[in-house]
Amino acid sequence: xxxxxxxxxxxxxxxxxxxxxxxxxxxxxxxxxxxxxxxxxxxxxxxxxxxxxxxxxxxxxxxxxxxxxxxxxxxxxxxxxxxxxxxxxxxxxxxxxxxxxxxxxxxxxxxxxxxxxxxxxxxxxxxxxxxxxxxxxxxxxxxxxxxxxxxxxxxxxxxxxxxxxxxxxxxxxxxxxxxxxxxxxxxxxxxxxxxxxxxxxxxxxxxxxxxxxxxxxxxxxxxxxxxxxxxxxxxxxxxxxxxxxxxxxxxxxxxxxxxxxxxxxxxxxxxxxxxxxxxxxxxxxxxxxxxxxxxxxxxxxxxxxxxxxxxxxxxxxxxxxxxxxxxxxxxxxxxxxxxxxxxxxxxxxxxxxxxxxxxxxxxxxxxxxxxxxxxxxxxxxxxxxxxxxxxxxxxxxxxxxxxxxxxx
Amino acid sequence: xxxxxxxxxxxxxxxxxxxxxxxxxxxxxxxxxxxxxxxxxxxxxxxxxxxxxxxxxxxxxxxxxxxxxxxxxxxxxxxxxxxxxxxxxxxxxxxxxxxxxxxxxxxxxxxxxxxxxxxxxxxxxxxxxxxxxxxxxxxxxxxxxxxxxxxxxxxxxxxxxxxxxxxxxxxxxxxxxxxxxxxxxxxxxxxxxxxxxxxxxxxxxxxxxxxxxxxxxxxxxxxxxxxxxxxxxxxxxxxxxxxxxxxxxxxxxxxxxxxxxxxxxxxxxxxxxxxxxxxxxxxxxxxxxxxxxxxxxxxxxxxxxxxxxxxxxxxxxxxxxxxxxxxxxxxxxxxxxxxxxxxxxxxxxxxx
Numbered sequence: 001x002x003x004x005x006x007x008x009x010x011x012x013x014x015x016x017x018x019x020x021x022x023x024x025x026x027x028x029x030x031x032x033x034x035x036x037x038x039x040x041x042x043x044x045x046x047x048x049x050x051x052x053x054x055x056x057x058x059x060x061x062x063x064x065x066x067x068x069x070x071x072x073x074x075x076x077x078x079x080x081x082x083x084x085x086x087x088x089x090x091x092x093x094x095x096x097x098x099x100x101x102x103x104x105x106x107x108x109x110x111x112x113x114x115x116x117x118x119x120x121x122x123x124x125x126x127x128x129x130x131x132x133x134x135x136x137x138x139x140x141x142x143x144x145x146x147x148x149x150x151x152x153x154x155x156x157x158x159x160x161x162x163x164x165x166x167x168x169x170x171x172x173x174x175x176x177x178x179x180x181x182x183x184x185x186x187x188x189x190x191x192x193x194x195x196x197x198x199x200x201x202x203x204x205x206x207x208x209x210x211x212x213x214x215x216x217x218x219x220x221x222x223x224x225x226x227x228x229x230x231x232x233x234x235x236x237x238x239x240x241x242x243x244x245x246x247x248x249x250x251x252x253x254x255x256x257x258x259x260x261x262x263x264x265x266x267x268x269x270x271x272x273x274x275x276x277x278x279x280x281x282x283x284x285x286x287x288x289x290x291x292x293x294x295x296x297x298x299x300x301x302x303x304x305x306x307x308x309x310x311x312x313x314x315x316x317x318x319x320x321x322x323x324x325x326x327x328x329x330x331x332x333x334x335x336x337x338x339x340x341x342x343x344x345x346x347x348x349x350x351x352x353x354x355x356x357x358x359x360x361x362x363x364x365x366x367x368x369x370x371x372x373x374x375x376x377x378x379x380x381x382x383x384x385x386x387x388x389x390x391x392x393x394x395x396x397x398x399x400x401x402x403x404x405x406x407x408x
Numbered sequence: 409x410x411x412x413x414x415x416x417x418x419x420x421x422x423x424x425x426x427x428x429x430x431x432x433x434x435x436x437x438x439x440x441x442x443x444x445x446x447x448x449x450x451x452x453x454x455x456x457x458x459x460x461x462x463x464x465x466x467x468x469x470x471x472x473x474x475x476x477x478x479x480x481x482x483x484x485x486x487x488x489x490x491x492x493x494x495x496x497x498x499x500x501x502x503x504x505x506x507x508x509x510x511x512x513x514x515x516x517x518x519x520x521x522x523x524x525x526x527x528x529x530x531x532x533x534x535x536x537x538x539x540x541x542x543x544x545x546x547x548x549x550x551x552x553x554x555x556x557x558x559x560x561x562x563x564x565x566x567x568x569x570x571x572x573x574x575x576x577x578x579x580x581x582x583x584x585x586x587x588x589x590x591x592x593x594x595x596x597x598x599x600x601x602x603x604x605x606x607x608x609x610x611x612x613x614x615x616x617x618x619x620x621x622x623x624x625x626x627x628x629x630x631x632x633x634x635x636x637x638x639x640x641x642x643x644x645x646x647x648x649x650x651x652x653x654x655x656x657x658x659x660x661x662x663x664x665x666x667x668x669x670x671x672x673x674x675x676x677x678x679x680x681x682x683x684x685x686x687x688x689x690x691x692x693x694x695x696x697x698x699x700x701x702x703x704x705x706x707x708x709x710x711x712x713x714x715x716x717x718x719x720x721x722x723x724x725x726x727x728x729x730x731x732x733x734x735x736x737x738x739x740x741x742x743x744x745x746x747x748x749x750x751x752x753x754x755x756x757x758x759x760x
Binding site: 119 | 431450
């Protein structure tokens with residue numbers, strides 16, 4: 001049965017018409033035109049209600065009516081937007097039987113009625129979180145697991161809210177104008193170049209160190225492992241001061257370098273130095289885990305087949321660990337480009353992007369520095385997404401080839 | 409040309425009955441959709457004629473009463489724009505959002521019948537197909553090409569024709585001062601290319617339909633960047649006349665003469681949205697369990713969007729025009745209610 005029977009539908013519509021007529025005559029709640037539209041919408045909702053009654057039973061009809069009442073109270077009475085209420089109610093009736101869409105609709109109303117000034121951001125974030133939770137639930141995961149994910153995602157949404165909110169602040173035209181500014185272009189260029197260089201430098205000595213740490217055990221190894229973590233611990237300002245004391249213009253080493261024309265402080269090289277310092281633990285720690293994930297017996301087989309230890313490293317360990325290494329490189333790169341405290345103290349001169357944002361903030365305030373911040377954020381996000389996607393094309397780690405990931 | 413020039417048929421520069429907050433728009437849209445849903449689902453031997461009547465009524469409604477954009481690009485843009493206005497300018501938000509919200513809402517509780525019963529861009533293409541089939545009695549070129557695939561003459565003729573159009577589009581795009589608003593020319597150019605490739609069997613008809621998603625992504629992106637790309641057919645519903653939209657419409661006309669509903673098949677962004685919604689909507693066309701399909705392929709011939717393969721309807725392409733149901737001599741296709749089946753399954757499961 002696709003439509004309700006006429007002998008049921010016609011009386012229902014007549015009663016509805018009567019109710020609206022009475023409403024118009026005595027109560028004068030709405031103007032005539034609104035009443036007319038509401039009548040048409042309610043005809044549709046009768047149809048939706050019939051569907052709910054047919055498929056869900058009486059309890060659901062009561063819930064359906066309660067939701068209608070809630071929307072009425074929220075949008076029509078509280079906000080005083082009858083026309084919007086009519087539209088919302090048409091959507092509500094349609095999505096009621098499709099649970100996923102109903103959830104999205106509730107979030108939509110929540111965002112646009114309750115969290116009004118931040119409606120778009122909250123709707124996008126909460127909607128994405130809801131979709132993830134829903135997907136997990138559809139997979140048949142245990143309720144506890146689903147609850148864990150939902151609870152955790154709620155926190156993540158709260159953390160991400162300022163970032164997403166920042167992203168939607170400026171019009172694309174403003175962003176385009178700011179991007180055309182020479183100093184902004186240069187600063188973003190300096191940041192990108194220095195962070196890539198710093199990541200390369202870290203990779204150059206970090207990967208061998210990580211391999212050695214993963215493949216050996218000796219006295220004092222645990223000390224080295226905790227020393228690797230040290231740069232995470234040191235506050236950024238302290239890093240800046242430490243670098244200044246060691247390499248700054250007044251220090252013996254700094255003077256010596258200046259004598260060779262290799263001044264570091266206040267130069268591009270200084271930015272790279274500070275970034276290397278803060279980025280190295282992220283690469284090394286991830287690389288150690290990646291190398292530990294490569295089974296030792298594969299390397300032994302390679303040795304029995306006549307490969308040297310270096311050849312084994314290059315042709316067995318390195319490819320198998322490449323996904324983990326890529327993650328480490330991305331993390332190190334992200335840490336390097338986001339470094340601010342050490343750079344502003346040690347090498348503020350060729351303006352890097354975070355320093356430029358700070359300088360602009362001090363000079364002109366939030367409104368001026370905001371578009372630059374958004375631009376920096378967009379560039380970083382874009383590179384981050386690209387790198388994360390590119391990672392898929394690296395060979396899969398040993399034993400992980402079966403999960404459908406693309407391996408080449 | 410005057411600054412606020414109105415097309416001839418839009419003699420009324422305010423809605424028929426001027427009601428506050430332009431409620432008359434929502435009323436007429438709701439009434440239209442309710443009407444078409446009732447006549448669509450009521451069992452009728454003359455359903456296809458009724459369908460064309462509904463399309464005609466819809467056209468009149470959108471010419472004279474409803475002023476918000478019915479273009480396939482504009483509706484995507486209006487939705488986003490209207491949503492962004494909720495909270496600050498309620499009346500305007502309501503104006504922008506009412507039509508697309510109604511289309512989405514009704515597509516959930518029925519099928520995506522907007523495409524097959526109301527959309528003027530689709531109706532226009534269908535009219536052309538009918539003109540070609542009924543009045544001119546020319547078989548569609550698609551079928552000609554299918555019959556003799558390698559014929560050099562067809563090949564060269566088609567190629568020259570399409571190349572000519574392509575050249576015209578590109579020439580217009582490069583010589584006149586080009587605005588983002590005129591980007592629909594790119595849609596026209598890709599449509600020509602795709603139709604040519606499909607007709608000469610250089611591209612797979614089904615695979616190319618993925619372009620709809622690309623098209624939607626571009627339109628959503630451009631809407632978020634606050635730029636407007638003008639839809640084809642747009643000039644019929646708004647007080648602007650711009651050559652790009654007109655040329656795109658022309659391309660759409662020619663393309664649909666070669667391959668029925670070419671725009672809907674390959675590039676319509678709104679159509680992609682409707683296809684996605686069809687996955688969750690209540691009604692769909694399925695094979696009747698009780699009746700035997702004889703394999704006569706009448707449904708495949710009836711389907712203007714080629715959404716049927718061996719008696720199975722592909723949801724993402726279906727326009728819900730129900731021509732297949734009406735044409736099936738064995739009655740082997742029927743409208744199924746997915747929600748009811750789901751509810752019945754759920755009730756049965758705990759007991760069993």
